[in-house]
Amino acid sequence: MSLMIVLDSTIVAVAVPDIQRDLGFTEAGVSWVVNGYLVAFAGLLLLAGRLGDLVGAWRVFLAGLTLFTVASLLCGFATTAGLLIAGRFVQGAGGALAAAVVIGMIVRLFPEPEAQARAMGIYSFTQAGGAAAGFVLGGLLTDALGWPVIFLINAPIGVAVWFFGRRLLPRETGLGLGRGLDVPGALLITSGLSLGVYAIIQASIPAAAVAVLLIAGFLVRQRLASHPLIPLRILSRRWLLTASAAVVLVFATGMGFQFMNALFVQRVMGYDALGTGLAFLPTPIVIGLVSLFAAPRLTGRFGPRPVLMAGLTLLVGGLLLLWRLPVEPSYATHMLPALIVMGLGVGVTVPSIIMLAMAGAAPADTGVVSGFINTAQQAGGALGLSVLAALAASRAGGSSVTALHAGYTLAFLVAAGFVLTALLITTFLLKTKDSVRHVEASTALG
Template structure:
């Protein structure tokens, strides 16, 4: 009799767990798809240029159009989820992204493809903050949240390297158009499953901060564009300087305006928590090193070791595997050590890996980079998850979208900053190396090594943030047990049936 009476609660618990697992899979798949598109077209660029008639000057905008729209709209996209429903906004963002991918895959000229890439960036900026905030509101228990974030961060961190591999395979083995079209079936499945399995959390009632939306979005677009333009080595160019000035002025106006509105795009109270503010700063430094480092590893593999795009994609698989290892290592480690100690340890591991990689030459070959790329991957996975965990800890549910939007904004701005700064180091190092008369392969290896060494400086700042910015978090209190139901008249209370 007791087994029969216990069956319905057990079945309900298993059903709830299954629904949460599918919801997490949907969220993680969306994030992976969005991050893949940061790099999936890289290896297809030569083919795209030849078939659609891009000029060399405009070709980089196949990448930049997505990055600028994505990075500029993240704050706005995050607040939309808070105010109009995170699941609803998540689905709309994925739908926009999916349609834009279909349109881009059918492009017949440069303007067509660039327009679709901008719309892809808009869809990604709307969907991505809601994806992270849905984790915050759906997985509220610390252990469940740590597990969910470990999956989410693995997808976020590994998406760039997987994009290079998948893009190379699709371009070489099928057709470049599939680097866009591959998103269509994935997006449709995400929409179908999200409607059924992702719960709709309560949303904030209020009026959208239009002034903040306009100034914040335009200011971020200016800053991201400035860094993107500077990555070509043109820091002193009038366009670069103008973008920074206009973007900076608009962001100052944005911050001043946010202090005066009831429902700001970015609630400044988010920064009152010391750990959260430090984690945001850390999220600027970590992508600043790692996105650029991934790029220079690919440059080294193709231009110094002579690998094909597909071979170069496989060359960074150890980095990807290292990142994915955080899925298993983070949940038990954060419980024992806390996010502060994990950030410190992860930063030290990444610094060792980057300094090791900075010594590579054409003669060292592929074997030389395997171990340090694993070090970097493990460190990146743990550091990303720890920073995400810190930002979401103690977060008011009504600000989950805004907090997630800010986190991902720092990630995109940091990536643009790193590529601009380390790209300048690479170009300068390449020019100096070629003047010495060494081979082009040796010059590429030397310059890429200098850029990777520069990435270690970014991570050294992250290490300082971990040491002096973060403080140890108090352990979350155990949830109070649910009160036992009152026994029916004439029956024995459940707790007295057996001794436990």
Template sequence: MILALLAFAQLIIAIDYTIVFVAVPDIGRELGFAAHNLQWVVSGYAVVFGGFLLLGGRMSDLLGRRRMFVLGLSLYGVSSLAGGLATEPGLLVGARAVQGFGGAVLAPATLSLIGTLFAEGRERNRAFSVWGAAGGSGMALGSLLGGVLTQAFGWPAIFFVNVPLAAAGVVAAVVLIPRDGGTRSGRRFDVPGAVAATAGITAVVFALVQGPATGWNAASLLAGGVGVVLLVAFVMIESRSADPLLPLGLLRIRSLRNGVTVIALFAATLGSLLYFETLYFQDVHGYNALQTGLAYLVPTVAIFVGANLGGRVATRFGLHVTLATSLAVAAVGVAWLGLAISTSASYAAIVPALLILGLGQGSAFTTMYAAASTGVAPEHQGIGSGAASTGQQVGNAIGLALLVAIANQSDAFTGLRTAILITAAGVALTALTALTGRRTPALVPTP
């Protein structure tokens, strides 16, 4: 029952990230967004989510995972209600930013609960299969729900649907998840490190999101430069802190270091692919919101099946072999998709590519987080999860920025195909990177 609840929370996070995609045009028209600001319906969530993940992970370690799980879900529910009731752009972007903070608290709490409540090996692999099935399929399911709800009830429905789901999750968490102990005695928040990390990551993600949309102007470049300086300062602060936000000794754990790298590359490639698939369906073939959502049924099912298989295969053949193989299968699917699309191709022509891609993507999504959690001590599972999730957010921002810039160098369809084929090469590189990870002893240097 606890695992079902954790998977449910991950489903909410994944759905909420993509559910707005197909509703963005309707939101822009009805709330009067300026064209250059409309992207902040998505980016307002992504920037805050990515910036606060390390802090959210440390909050779970120090303040209690159940407490942070409940707080994150509560923030989701309240901000979703505010988003659905928004009557002007600023209110909606503000609500999305609060949702992003809720995600930054909830995601590490969910991952660290799996890392502490389920024993490393078969039991944890199985738990990550269920969690990964919810998260991996939720990314595609969000697009489906976004299309159905927008078409049937209007764009506010994509926010209102979260309210009862979050409320049910809070009640279930109070009933099912074991109580936290007291806050960790003798430990305190690394305030300078938290400020430097949060501001630095937020500035970098802001630059990567804003740059491709409005051009690499002075504001984008300044934000990126300030972010890099703050992250350098963060490393210096952590090396001298008695209670660091991110114990630098964690980075000596090869499984975590390799896992974060693979997660970042996965997000930069496969995580960005959804954007280009949506462009293909809507701009090339003229699908409306409902048709676009229905087009994601096939990849949703394939990702769900792949995620469930991933944990079982990993238990038998090992995490890194399974992860590398899954990514190789996904690379084949992406390449096939890039070669199969055309201005006149039917949906049926790309179904085989979507099936292969989904199976590999779902299995990889499960196993890469399981690999990253291997060897991390229970008291550091929160910050380890925060680091992994930060890799996902930053990787997605970097990958999307680069791929959009590449796609814009050619006419619309040629650029779209080029971006997809480059994504396939990137996924193949990610598979090779996964092979460099090896299991390490479950020892974590004391900060």
């Protein structure tokens, strides 16, 4: 399910020109083929995570999977722009329901540190590998079979996942809806987060201001509600908030790197869409090898925090290599080493940062904490993409290769600053006696 969700966020980007031509989208309107999904997805993550705690994660997961699969069929058979955008919003809602509870389920299914690190490694490989594969599959499927197939292919996968999910996932009972279904709070946080992502995408200051007011209203509501949607004891945890800030920066870097590097390879190095996807393959291959084999052993031996610090250091190094790319780079000499270093960094960073963020979450709260971390990931991705794209465009100042090179390399340098900030947070703000207690508590809960 996670692979489908990640693929769907990138595979569609390749097909946008064909979708615009066939369904008559305007230049502004076609962006909602991507943005509609992101807004619904990010807005519902916190609510979906809490629902997992209340009614059982497996129920929310399967409900989201069903909604996502049905919406994929609607998108694939859409004959108008309006139907496609509606389908994308519903897809985003289904994706949020399923994705919000995934991390919490992993933590409960694999409480032992090394096994959990291995499971998180598989999860991070799915995220990174799916994103890279989306560019390749999007080009191949769109060219060979047409853009509808990128949505329709989700249907047989969704049915298979639903079948195995029914058989394999533990059927948790949850706390019950009477323990926290705060409808006004749900409306406030869903609309606030959705509008916040919209504000980032559209660079709208008024929308951002309203989003802040809605989220502030949600916090007030949680203080006053007899059964809050999200208990304030969770929102007041400095450990979770600090680790989530690092998550925002890491995923801002990851999403920004992915899109900026794709543009660099296409517009500076002259690769086509398929060539760009193939050029990316070394990164997910390295991520897979590291996250599946090296990261679990390193985390089991040294703990997630030292491994995270090492991974962040590698990411800074990889981004600085990209920053130093010449105007006429050689793929083998200049680009490939940077992609390998980035793969090494991501392979150990993502599993360890998620483990740290989830550390100490009580069993009754793993769904909402999982949703909180997923929200941090989505907010970071949207923020990183918007900021780095705007910086690259402002620095480029033209369409010449030299100007484009200047813009993209500036984006890589700023992304390195994001990672360096995450490294400082990990080094100084997560270096407390509580860090050991939180990780030990997470293990003990298992």
